[in-house]
Amino acid sequence: SAHAGRLEQAIGGSLILSSIDELNLEQQSAILRFLQEGQIERIGGSNPIRIDSRIITTASQPLTELIEAERFRSDVYYRLGGLEIKLPPLRDRREDIPALAEALLVSSALGGEHKPLGDAAIRSLVNHSWPGNFRELQNRLRQGLLLCDRDEIKPEDLGLAQADTDDAATSNLSLEEFRARAERQALSCSLALAHDNISAAARILKISRVSFYRLMEKYNRGHPGDHYRQGSSPKGDLP
Known part of the structure; x- marks a missing residue:
């Protein structure tokens, strides 16, 4: 049966992607596609679903340093953009x-x-x-x-x-x-x-x-x- 995933459930609201710095490069590519197109397709489906939601991400490591170490994609970082808040340890x-x-x-x-x-x-x-x-x-x-x-x-x-x-x-x-x-x-x-x-x-x-x-x-x-x-x-x- 059809099942709405987390992104689809977040339509009209907010979705928190916790510890995005722990995603591997392949997972980052999947996130990038969604960030670029603003839509998804269900597994086995053929109709795109437009996603209008606020994306909030968290990371325990500076993403700019991970980009320099080639462990995080710069295009994902810039697509996320928006407001960045740094919390002191x-x-x-x-x-x-x-x-x-x-x-x-x-x-x-x-x-x-x-x-x-x-x-x-x-x-x-x-x-x-x-x-x-x-x-x-x-x-x-x-x-x-x-x-x-x-x-x-x-x-x-x-x-x-x-x-x-x-x-x-x-x-x-x-x-x-x-x-x-x-x-x-x-x-x-x-x-x-x-x-x-x-x-x-x-x-x-x-x-x-x-x-x-x-x-x-x-x-x-x-x-x-x-x-x-x-x-x-x-x-x-x-x-």
């Missing part, structure tokens, strides 16, 4: 890791059971080098949920050591850069541990609320009044 946005980890834990909780990250686990996540980037974070958190037999997840559940540090990421940094990195990590970790409660986060760092506000403004965390209510936890993501 986790190791360059460590201040986001506690919030990302918490959101992933909630979404992937096994059997509806959500276990929080312990203080040591949060520190180990922030200090890890993340060679596997976001997928590694997902896998380590799933592992933590499976292996944890306590009330909160520990570093060993995640397969991380408490003293795990990113030597490569901290080499060749000036004293000022070390201080800035430490302040950003302290800000994010305290907010995560305090469940976004400003007063509690300030107490964890043993500083005043005013000093905490200044830290948030210094590192572009937004104006506290836009995201927090004093003495209560907000609903939604960290700024």
